[in-house]
Amino acid sequence: MLPEHYQLLAKQVAEFIPASRIITDYTRRLAYGVDASFYRLVPQLVLILDDETEVVRVIKAAAHAKLPVTFRAAGTSLSGQAQSDSILIMLTNNWRNHEIVDLGLKIKLGPGVIGADANKYLLPYGRKIGPDPASINTCKIAGIAANNASGMCCGVAQNSYQTLDNIRLVLHDGSILDTADQASISAFKKSHVQLLERLHILAIKTRSDEKLSALIKHKYRLKNTTGYAINSLIDFEDPIDILAHLMIGSEGTLGFISSITYNTVIEHKYRASSIVFFPDMRTTCSAVSALADANVSAVELMDRRSLASVSDMKGLPEFIKTLGKDVGALLIETRAANQQLLTEQIADLENLLSDFKQTNVIKFTDVASEYSQLWAIRKGTFPAVGAVRETGTTVIIEDVAFPVEQLADAVAKLQGLFEKYHYDEAIIFGHALDGNLHFVFTQDFSTQAEVDRYQSFMDDVCQLVAVDYQGSLKAEHGTGRNMAPFIELEWGKEGFSLMQQLKALFDPSFLLNPGVIINDDPLAHIKNLKNLPAAHDIVDKCIECGFCEPVCPSKGLSLTPRQRITTYREIRRLTASNDNPQQLRELEKDFNYLGVDTCAATGLCADRCPVGINTGDLIRDLRNVRNTKYQGLSQKLANNFASIEKMTRVSLAIAGFSQRLLGNSVMGGLTGTVRKLSANNIPLWSKYLPNKARYQPKVISNYSSVKPKVVYIPSCASRSMGQAVDATEQRSLTEVTYAVLAKAGFDIISPDFTGECCGMPFNSKGMFDEAEQKRSSLLTKLTELSENGQHPILIDTSPCKSMLLENTAATANLSIYEPVGFTADVLAEHLVFEQLNDTIMLHVTCSSRRMGLTDKMEQVAKLCSHNVVIPEHIQCCGFAGDKGFTTPELNENALATLKEQVPSGCSVGYSNSRTCEIGLSHHAGIDYQSILYLVDKATTSKEV
Template sequence: MTEKQLHKELADIFTADQLFTDELSRLTKGTDAGLYRLIPKAVVKVNSEEEVIRLLRFCNDKKIPVTFKAGGTSLSGQTISDSILMEAGKGFDFSVITDNGETATFGCGLTGGAANLILRRYRRKLGPKPASVKSAKIGGIISNNASGSSYGILHNSYNTIKSMRIIFANGSVLDTGNSESRKAFIAENPQLIGDIVQLHRDATENKAIESRIASKFKLKNTCGYGVNSLIDFDDPIDIIQHLMIGSEGTLGFISQATFRTVHDAPLKATAMVYFRNLRDVSEAIIPLRGCQVSAAELMDRNALRAVEDQQGMPEELKTLPEGAAALLIDTSADDEATLLNQMREIEERLAHIETLTPIKFTTDKFLYNLYWNVRNGLFTSAAATRPAHTASIIEDVAFSGERLGDALTDLRELLVNSGYSDAVMWGHLLDGNVHFTVFPDINSVEEVKRYSTFMHELSELVVVKHDGSLKAEHGTGRNMAPFVEKEWGSDIYDLMKRIKRAFDPDNVLNPGVIINDDSEVFIKNLKRIPDANPIIDKCIECGFCEVVCPSKDLTLTPRQRIVAYRFIADSSSAEKNRQKSILKQVREISYPLDQTCATDGLCGIACPVDIDTGKLVKELRWQQNGKLANLVADTIASNMAPLTSFIRGFITLPHSISKVVGYKSMENFARGIYKLGDGVFPLWTKYTPSGSKKIKQNIYSNENPDSPEVVYFPSCITRSMGGPSFGYEEKEDLPAKMLSVLRKAGYKVIIPEEKNRLCCGMAFSSKGFRKQAVRKENELNEALLKASRNGELPIVCDMSPCLLHMRETLDGRLKLYDQVEFIHDFLIGRLQFTKAPVRIAVHSTCSATKMQLEEKLFKVASLCADEVIVPDSVTCCGWAGDRGFFYPELNNAALSPLKNEIMNASEGYSNSRTCEIGLSINSGVAYKSLVYLVDKCTT
């Protein structure tokens, strides 16, 4: 079937918003975290089991391969395709909690992080906890049998899943938790059931095979299929369920799963223990297995060196000798006495092993977080400092406790001899599971050959010399498929091939993954990694950024923007004027790449290598701004006072008209103007603010001559459009409320002179007008230094995005505070709070999140209201300065979960006037500054 015919036939059975056949979508959606690149012929987004069945029957009938994709965080090439890629949509993003959290059912499209947030209120959590848990989705976690640092084999997906719903290649459905479904499936699928029964017999009646399987699965092992299912269970349905775990989408589609959750003990302690070498640290593992240990995380000397110069790292890291290693030991309990006993037992069990420093546990939260920051920063730092053009490849292997010391010593020697002496090694040593990075230049033929040689030597070392696992938790994929038979031997590998044929006789589901006869597949279809832009060149395309992106369900995610830009930069490399070629192609995809990017910077927080994709988009805007655009920006920058004055008057007019004709009629009219203007006119709604009143004074004195002083900078937004909108009980604007709270707390308030022309410059910066932004920053800097007496007085700003930009650009002497932060840090003790009997919702803006103000926002809100709700699934609101006026679809997509998650809250509060517009629109509740609530609830 031709690609054109395929697209036509898919269009007959799926709606246009579910089917992606354009080049950009196929490239970007076809990307995962691995080192391979295949571009699908089509991407289909499914939102229900019925749609999955429809697609699988189509593919099965036409013999067209299909691959499933959830979060795309897989590292071994499991979720890429050159055929049809099926993407799990929001219809699979659901949860049902039962037995007070002891069991929980999750849709395959829900992230592990979201699942754990839901379970946290029950003091429960998922068993599996991969490093990607915040971004990896339930379907992917199960399909890779992911585990992670704290749970190992005992609490992985294989051992904690109670039941699941499976859709097979022929479209049949099995609910393993429903007795009627089990009976019906057995009756309707005699061939598959017969094959499973025979596989079970062949595995259990051959004692050599049975013994080998049992022995291999004493270790973490995700290399090949989970053939332990064949010997652990007798019932064919139970075998099918457990074979699905770790099957990487090659046997069927898991639409949902019910987990037995794990208790999350509240009290935790940790110890960072330093050893002379890898052999010594390995001796600690067997004793630790007899203790109550939550985690035992290895860090070799290269790993510690990668983080030792970072701010906040323990000083002793720099003094460790060459070859040293560290073990981060974690334990937890429900009460202090038990925790103390556990700590004491661990110290006693390890007393015979020589350490560089005494073993000392801490329960101090600061130290606890500091030690885990060391551990969590390893891969980040190593990947961020890798050479240009290189890929960041993470391998993971496992060895028995008895062989661990020798195996790790040999592994380090192999890395050095193979030219990867800079490799960072870390791992979950309680399970003998070790990760390491190598950074080959996969653009180079010679480097690919070197990597190939290394992989063959690694398989020899792990399998032949030390009888270990080639893959412990990252899955087989294409990366290790050629080595599965080497690890398992021909007899058990034959069982695996029979499993694939039984489930998928026409090899339609994710062909080439796990079972692959091509011995070179692991070095084929490698991603090209061009020098695209220094802002993004360190990207490893892991996808951790995607979960926080407001445009993820609308256009592109940060990872996808980088993939698209890299492709453009690579294809333009031969052009004489490369930059012009790049900009030309960028303009062609401006809407998904640029216009719907909120540039909020949250992706930089989620990114393992600290890449803020918004900075790339801002640079592109700067490069594309022409003379006319700069002239307009210059005019605005020079006329802030008359501009804000005009907005104050004009923006109140629609509200005045609405009081006569009704808000519904006014909104319909405004929507018509917006559509007619096609991007020229902003969209007005009833939640658009009215104008503020002009601030006439610069000093607001207090009766007490000894009263403290504060500088208040009302942002240009709140000076112009800080007034109330639909749903506000109050008639005062935000600056008036801010002054009321400050003066109520006994402060003398100073407002900078020439306030009407001041602007922090953020609006110019976000649109790529760098010169104008710097000009406004300098003007504000001078005014605030003067008003604060060169930084002597604190300065409070009433817009958190503006405040963050000020912190990033203004004089370090200035003590700058967000409105909520200033209330929390300075006013709580000076005000009398009375809780209002209301349920409220609060939203932490992107800037507040980056400044780590969430807890302060919640605490201040909790002083004012009986119940405070923080929606779990809402990150950036997507309003993005003025994007919400011109691209309301971005705001709507970002806040699609909001209405359900505020749980009948009657009021909403935040700390950015523009963000509050979009929050109000998408919740139906009038959001306003938290200052309003503080003013109402204090004396």
């Protein structure tokens, strides 16, 4: 039960916010409140806001009730700045607007735009945004700006502070300032005279304080995100400019960023990378100083431990395993406008580096696959520590900055602290040109002794960085709660007092993200520490970074992979401790739907996870436990799959007949009523549901023929499900596949496969034994038909291929394809493609993404059509086998933005999974078919 004052606020905001976006239940408050830091606060209320008007009204209502609010973007922050024990404000997908300005020289972005998407919009213009944090594929623009996040190539010159053009803000009193709008500025100058005058006075005082001004200039020649951007007080004279730049790095403690416009920077097309290894860190750091004025875009430093952590990565040279204990390395990248310049820059850099003793070198390469492998070394260091940490510990990554000229000594002192406090696994890497070092270590917070060790270590680190070397305690990760107690240590009394005054000026009631940046508690950094108890082997390595979230089809409906793991951990903790039985019952009840039933189990999360966790594996395991009572039934279904298949065909035939007889409107009304009466246990009907497929096995007539041969297995879905009754194209997928293969000159080996299955329907429900039974049976048959792999095997839906490939031993000698790979790798040699003028939609299935077929699928589509549209923000359709029938809200949620992205005049879409195509058709309002229909339409036989 919520405290009364939160209940009253929830009731008040319900007048203008729908109940679905007011989160009061404990399960979702716990799950939604998690971020990537090592802190844990549970908000009392979560509000998911749709537009600026709602933000204004909520801020005013909270201020009136004297309740604190915290603004949250993607929650990838590492210092505890995106958590709240009061009101947490999150955003809907309506905040993802963008506008290209001045032919890409500027870009206006909503706070919900993912950083990588901003760069995607700018790519055709040869531009990008300046900030390039490691989390750019997940973090959002509001977080990038609010933390002044930078990254590997950004440096000091291209961060949000330096590349800000204008900004739109909501302040503590609900007032709005748009610095791109002169009318807004004029109105603000009248309504907020005292605030602007006070800013003007603070700026004058700061500039006149020679000691403080000198300190500010020194600190900001380094990367620095400790505290507020008080450099704005000496960089600008106009209070509006000062105010705008104070918002950068303010971590939501001074106001809400509604939109921001960046001045963009050049994205050079040509690039090359090298890794150079030096005998010790002193030589390594000396090379960094020499590279400071060279033509490089990035110089990443790695110590010996960080290199050791990734030494087993595929494709790395063996010598990495035998490097000396003092070795350091630099990953160097140079970029240029053309190949000639790139070649010249490489030669100059190799000549410069030849002055330094080297133990080994991986020479500069401009081959994308090769330099990507080099960057994988650097990017793999942080996850590598997370992957080997002991269960129950958390991974902490700190980021500091030293003056570059003192980097070698500082690194040695830092390594000395690791030894003093026995952080034997700690590694150091970082953006060397800026003196910006990250160090990663594992920490157990379950005992007071461990907390004390961490506290003493951090005290010494802060003394080393801020006092001994006059560096930055936070270079790019933000102050948060973690460094709030140490701001005065770095900035002194005058600097800290100035920041306190700014906080009081912008947030006089201290209701905007309290406890972050300005915090009077000297022990704030060791309170509310996150507990990561053992929960399940599959997910125990999760560090709750949130990188998985953008690709999850249930995001916005129920829980994301990170949130599922957080909730399940709490369930396991409460089960073991028996602390709160009532809360445990609530969590378990809610998790059945929010965690288990609405998980598509696609595995896309594993591709984004730094430590490779597939949360879908956990969910399937939980389904296995839950479905144990149905073991006998599932075995009968597996043993009698042919009968199930025939019953499905009969049911679809009856449904198709009824649809033609009654019409779509009547059919929809009747089935909708029946579904409601069955408590939603009857599958959802739509006019896009398939009719019975026309399936006819095809027996090869002449095995001795000189024609190429292919084993074609129609999936159980293709054998059962034809086209929708109203579809323009009425040929079944098997008919079209036969036609394409015949056109290409293949002899087709496709006997009756009735009753055969890849096992996916069983596997998704956690019926692992039955899944393996069906898969093994099919693979045995395919091995025989393909004459032990002599002939390629085509299965016409991508999830089936993905499922078969999981049995690596049985498929080792087989060449198994789905439609995209088969078209690109096999059919392309036998067919003539002619691009159609039709505008088509293309959906890349989650299984295709996991198998690395995204680019190939787009290439095949573009061979067939001039106009291919791939909708944004849809990584998975959420149909998930049969969940589109039984849990249709998952499919609806995943495809919520699809229909609006279908261009006018477009009447057809293509994919490579029959069940996915049902949901896509339903939510797009156009027919989706297998991409083989497109291939058939756009090709002719190649003359011999």
